[in-house]
Amino acid sequence: MKMTIRWYGEKDCIPLSYIKQIQGMSGVVTAVYDVPVGEVWDIGKLLRLKELAANAGLEMEVIESVPVHEDIKLGKPARDKYIEAYKQNIINCGKVGVKCICYNFMPVFDWVRTNLHYKHEDGSESLSYSNDDFYGLDRNNLRLPGWDESYTPDQLQKLLSEYDGMTHEELFENLVYFLNAIMPACGEADVNMAIHPDDPPWDIFGLPRIVGREEDYDRLFAAVPDKHNGITFCTGSLGAGRFNDLPKMAAKYAGRIYFAHLRQLKFTNDTDFYENGHQTQEGNVDIYAIVRALAENGFDGYVRPDHGRNVWGESAKPGYGLYDRAMGACYLSGLFEATEKILKEKNK
Numbered sequence: 001m002k003m004t005i006r007w008y009g010e011k012d013c014i015p016l017s018y019i020k021q022i023q024g025m026s027g028v029v030t031a032v033y034d035v036p037v038g039e040v041w042d043i044g045k046l047l048r049l050k051e052l053a054a055n056a057g058l059e060m061e062v063i064e065s066v067p068v069h070e071d072i073k074l075g076k077p078a079r080d081k082y083i084e085a086y087k088q089n090i091i092n093c094g095k096v097g098v099k100c101i102c103y104n105f106m107p108v109f110d111w112v113r114t115n116l117h118y119k120h121e122d123g124s125e126s127l128s129y130s131n132d133d134f135y136g137l138d139r140n141n142l143r144l145p146g147w148d149e150s151y152t153p154d155q156l157q158k159l160l161s162e163y164d165g166m167t168h169e170e171l172f173e174n175l176v177y178f179l180n181a182i183m184p185a186c187g188e189a190d191v192n193m194a195i196h197p198d199d200p201p202w203d204i205f206g207l208p209r210i211v212g213r214e215e216d217y218d219r220l221f222a223a224v225p226d227k228h229n230g231i232t233f234c235t236g237s238l239g240a241g242r243f244n245d246l247p248k249m250a251a252k253y254a255g256r257i258y259f260a261h262l263r264q265l266k267f268t269n270d271t272d273f274y275e276n277g278h279q280t281q282e283g284n285v286d287i288y289a290i291v292r293a294l295a296e297n298g299f300d301g302y303v304r305p306d307h308g309r310n311v312w313g314e315s316a317k318p319g320y321g322l323y324d325r326a327m328g329a330c331y332l333s334g335l336f337e338a339t340e341k342i343l344k345e346k347n348k
């Protein structure tokens with residue numbers, strides 16, 4: 001296991017020297033943020049990020065994300081051009097020592113929360129989701145906290161209409177087409193792909209979503225068995241679906257989990273929840289049981305504390321403050337150390 005933390009590059013308000021002070025931290029998870037989706041990242045930009053990390057004594061072995069162009073998800077003729085660029089990005093990442101690329105295949109939107117400043121009684125804040133707030137949104141004038149604002153309202157409507165009528169099966173076929181096309185580049189560069197689950201793991205606005213349940217993973221690995229086809233096990237995303245048994249899934253897929261996002265959430269009713277500090281007792285995700293399932297089943301990937309709260313008066317990017325993620329990293333490192341040592345003793 002290697003403990004990492006997300007760092008948003010030179011614009012991140014959290015200095016790398018502070019990240020280095022978190023004990024047990026091996027490296028940063030980052031990306032090139034100023035190149036449009038679908039284009040090749042200049043290798044110089046990757047090298048610059050790597051050098052900044054290295055100067056602070058940190059590695060850069062995970063990229064999150066190399067985004068997938070919508071034409072690939074839509075299966076449009078232009079997809080082959082975008083897939084070529086994606087392959088080049090994989091090769092370039094491999095050249096600078098990246099071992100794992102996190103990506104997602106959610107149409108149009110990435111993660112969805114309805115409030116970025118949910119107030120806890122102790123004065124801390126976190127992200128939260130309410131079904132009523134979500135379904136109260138005007139589909140013709142969509143604005144949600146944290147969403148990609150790079151589309152104009154017209155562009156967004158046009159893109160949404162391109163997905164009209166697309167089935168889960170069609171989207172899945174487009175994912176398989178993409179993966180089969182990039183696997184040779186992954187082999188050449190020795191880079192593992194780690195698909196991030198849909199967050200939350202159900203369809204939104206009639207858009208199909210296909211990575212959120214156990215059977216989705218079975219189908220994915222059956223369709224593309226190549227070992228470079230793996231997953232990002234995000235406990236906050238998968239955990240929002242009450243139908244998912246996370247420790248069971250962690251055990252079952254441990255060998256395919258190249259990256260784990262460990263995050264806590266607490267349900268306030270059947271569908272609504274807020275995110276919380278990482279400890280098991282703070283929510284509905286049994287972080288201990290998940291870590292144990294990973295360790296017992298030979299997990300050997302990267303871990304990062306995911307969305308933390310904003311605590312101690314910090315005003316950072318929602319979910320990505322320093323303090324609570326640092327506490328989370330230490331808690332998770334402790335769980336891994338204890339679980340792995342107990343296992344070793346047992347196996348002596």
Ligand code: DNO
Nearest residue numbers: 064065102103104110111196
């Ligand atoms: C949210 C993140 C996601 C994730 C992408 C991966 O905080 O976990 O935005 O980076 O879905 O492609």
